[in-house]
Amino acid sequence: MPLTPAQVQRYQRNIDVAGIGVEGQERLLGSSVLVIGAGGLGSAALPYLAAAGVGRIGIIDGDAVELTNMQRQVLHTDLGRNKAESAAERLGLLNPDVQVEIDTTYLTRARAEALFPHYDLVLDCTDTFDAKFMIADAAAAVDAPLVWASAVGMQGQCSVFGVPDADGIRLTLRDVIASEPSPQDYPRAVNVGVLGAMVGQIGALQATEALKILAGFGEPLVGRVMVLDAARGRWSVLPLRAARPRIRPSEQE
Template identity: 40%
Template sequence: MNDNQLLRYSRHILLDEIGIEGQTRLLAAHALVIGAGGLGSPAAMYLAAGGVGRITLVDDDAVDLTNLQRQIMHSTARIGQPKAESGKQALYEINPEVEVVALRERADLARLVELMRSASVVLDCSDNFATRHAVNRACVQAKVPLVAGAVIRFDGQVSVFDTRLPESPCYACLFPEDGKFEDVACSTMGVFAPLAGVIGSLQAAEAMKLIVGTGRSLAGRLLLLDGRAMEWTSIGVARHGTCPVCSSRFAAHFQARL
């Protein structure tokens, strides 16, 4: 670590739980961020500010005026630009020492598995169940921890799905792929802007804790935030023994198909 880095990350280095060793792990890490919108904005910005050495942004959308109420990584001047490229510019303005890879694409399962081969942690900041389940399957296959968040209206949730741990569930244990869950969009339901910042920041915090190897992650717990009352609820989540994604019997079959 050079003198500039020692100064930039000095407040991390002062923490006993991080120190120089932990900051070195952050600098060597690769975070894959799926979605560069309301959640991906604060998550990626804190990852860059905190010194995660490589950040890959995956998003196939372009910046729109309606995004700017909550997607703080983007600006009025960048309306019309691909969100991944706009995000890359914002992250370099925060920390030019990190490497940012911008991918304007909607990654399918095979592509996600490919991208995760070099990832230390994955942050799912997407806004639909199809993408979330594809990301989850790829994380289980690649054995990479997943930090998942969601926001709508005044409600938010965040959890960690780390199937490297035998007792930890995957996303499909909580939200089965064949479940009757309906996608709801901010464009029709609305979203309270600061809530995206709260949940996205928590995703960054959990990702960095996983990289450093400190504290207790949210694996096995789902945090729910009621933004109206500003009340948190923590729910225990167990691994489903017959989950078609992460149980050993089905996972082995899935891996054989790939």
């Protein structure tokens, strides 16, 4: 639908960005994103998606706000409240153009495969590898584009999976990490801490990647992973390739 005069004014700074324009903004308003996790990453990604005018945003989180969350999960103000409900209320106040849908339960693989096809894009804003592999495997099973990220301590990373690269190959999380690590084999915030501002940088990066894909401009992080070493003030971009042989679409019979 054409933008109203009020929408043109609201989104003027988006429209002025090279590659977006009015058509890109209209695409954003007609698009949908499912965000899994309204914690640290989600607290940064969700407001930027809503403010940019993503027309329909789904939020899934079965967790409640705790005092230890408040140092980084800046979307929330009320302790004990479900995070999806809290996030939805804030987004509604931020931008009435946006339709927000919530699920206050924890996601399962079956539920994920049923939900993902109803959205243009999925954001993984969870904080454990068991959740991340479940989400990534479900997205791969139904060909859902996925913006993935992780953040702990002073380090974060972000990539885009399920979007064809220059050769038409869709990389998955298992191309980066072939098998799910045991919980004791990777650091978690509960053990090593996490700087809230660093998590915010990674969540905002997820929103940026999502908006590029939805509006159809720029070069998303396909076939690459962006890594932040916040302690040293360094960003790195690492190339990715398939961990096992893939058949290109052009080679299929």
